[in-house]
Amino acid sequence: MYRPKSTVEQWRIFQAVVDYGGYAQAAEKLNKSQSSLNHAVAKLQQALGLSLLEVRGRKACLxxxxxxxxRRSRKLTQDVESLEHLADILSSGWEPVLRIVVEASLPRTPLYQALTAFRSQSRGCRIYLVETQPSGCQAVITQQAAHMVFASRAYPNITSLPLATTVYVPVCAPDHPLATLSGVAHTELEQQLELVLADGNEQEEGWARGEQRWIIHHLHDALSLLRRGVGFAWLPLDVVSPLLNDGVLVRINMANQALRKRFTHLVLPGTTPPGPAASLLLSLIRKYYDEQSQQADLS
Structure with missing residues (x-):
C-alpha cells in the first residue's frame, strides 16, 4: 500500500509562505512559530528530494x-476542503443525490426552471434525471427507486401532488396529406398512421386510437419522424408551439377543434418525508408549475 511522503498541512504551510512572501509573514498570519514553518517546509522538501523554496534576503522565492x-498542491488542498465541506453537508441530512423520473410524454419546462434555480443552492447535490414510459414510472414507484416521479396519473396510497394540465394537439409535417385538409373528422385520423408516445400497454386515458400506429418511446424520435412526414401525433401544445411557429410542423384542422388533456402529477414514492434538498427542489417545482398555470389562465 502506498504511504504518502507529505501531509496536507505541509502543503498548506508551503502555500502560505509563498502567498505571504516569507516565513515570518506566514507565521504571523497562521499564528504559528516561524521555526515550525521552517521545519515543515524543510521536511517536505527532504521527503520529495526537491528544493521548492529558496530564501533571497528576507523573501522566500519559488x-x-x-x-x-x-499549482498542483492548490488543487490538493481545495479537494480536501471540498471533502470536509461535503462531510458537514451530509451530516446535516442534506441528500448527496436526488433521482427524478419523468414520463416521456409530459412537458417539463417548469421542471427545467426549478432545476436551474436549484443549482445555485444545491450544495453539491447531484441530480439524476431519467425519462421513462408509464410502465417504467409504475415500476420506479413500486420499488421506491426515485425521490420524485412526474407521471400522468396518481397512484393510490402514495403521496402525489397535481401540478398542471397539459393540452395535446394533433400535428403533422406540412407535406403530410392531413396538413391541407380542413374539418378533419376522427374517422379520417383513424385511417392515417399515428405515432403514439407510449409503451403500447395503456389506453391513454380513454383516447381513441386508430388501427395504424407506431409506438414511440422518446419524444425526440417522434418529432424526428414527424418532420420527415411520417404519420401524425398528439403532442403537448407547449412542446410543439415553436415548431408550429417556424412552420416545421402544422396543427391538423379538426372538425370540432377537439383537444386532449392530460394531468401532470408529482409522485413521492418514499415512505419517509423528503429531506432538505428534496424539500427545496419540491418548493421550486411547485413555484414554477404554479406560475405556468397562472400564465395559462391569463391567456
Missing part, C-alpha cells in the same frame, strides 16, 4: 520545481 508543485 524554484522552478516549486512553481509546478504550487
Amino acid at each position: 524554484t522552478p520545481q516549486g512553481e509546478v508543485f504550487l
Whole structure:
C-alpha cells in the first residue's frame, strides 16, 4: 500500500509562505512559530528530494520545481476542503443525490426552471434525471427507486401532488396529406398512421386510437419522424408551439377543434418525508408549475 511522503498541512504551510512572501509573514498570519514553518517546509522538501523554496534576503522565492508543485498542491488542498465541506453537508441530512423520473410524454419546462434555480443552492447535490414510459414510472414507484416521479396519473396510497394540465394537439409535417385538409373528422385520423408516445400497454386515458400506429418511446424520435412526414401525433401544445411557429410542423384542422388533456402529477414514492434538498427542489417545482398555470389562465 502506498504511504504518502507529505501531509496536507505541509502543503498548506508551503502555500502560505509563498502567498505571504516569507516565513515570518506566514507565521504571523497562521499564528504559528516561524521555526515550525521552517521545519515543515524543510521536511517536505527532504521527503520529495526537491528544493521548492529558496530564501533571497528576507523573501522566500519559488524554484522552478516549486512553481509546478504550487499549482498542483492548490488543487490538493481545495479537494480536501471540498471533502470536509461535503462531510458537514451530509451530516446535516442534506441528500448527496436526488433521482427524478419523468414520463416521456409530459412537458417539463417548469421542471427545467426549478432545476436551474436549484443549482445555485444545491450544495453539491447531484441530480439524476431519467425519462421513462408509464410502465417504467409504475415500476420506479413500486420499488421506491426515485425521490420524485412526474407521471400522468396518481397512484393510490402514495403521496402525489397535481401540478398542471397539459393540452395535446394533433400535428403533422406540412407535406403530410392531413396538413391541407380542413374539418378533419376522427374517422379520417383513424385511417392515417399515428405515432403514439407510449409503451403500447395503456389506453391513454380513454383516447381513441386508430388501427395504424407506431409506438414511440422518446419524444425526440417522434418529432424526428414527424418532420420527415411520417404519420401524425398528439403532442403537448407547449412542446410543439415553436415548431408550429417556424412552420416545421402544422396543427391538423379538426372538425370540432377537439383537444386532449392530460394531468401532470408529482409522485413521492418514499415512505419517509423528503429531506432538505428534496424539500427545496419540491418548493421550486411547485413555484414554477404554479406560475405556468397562472400564465395559462391569463391567456
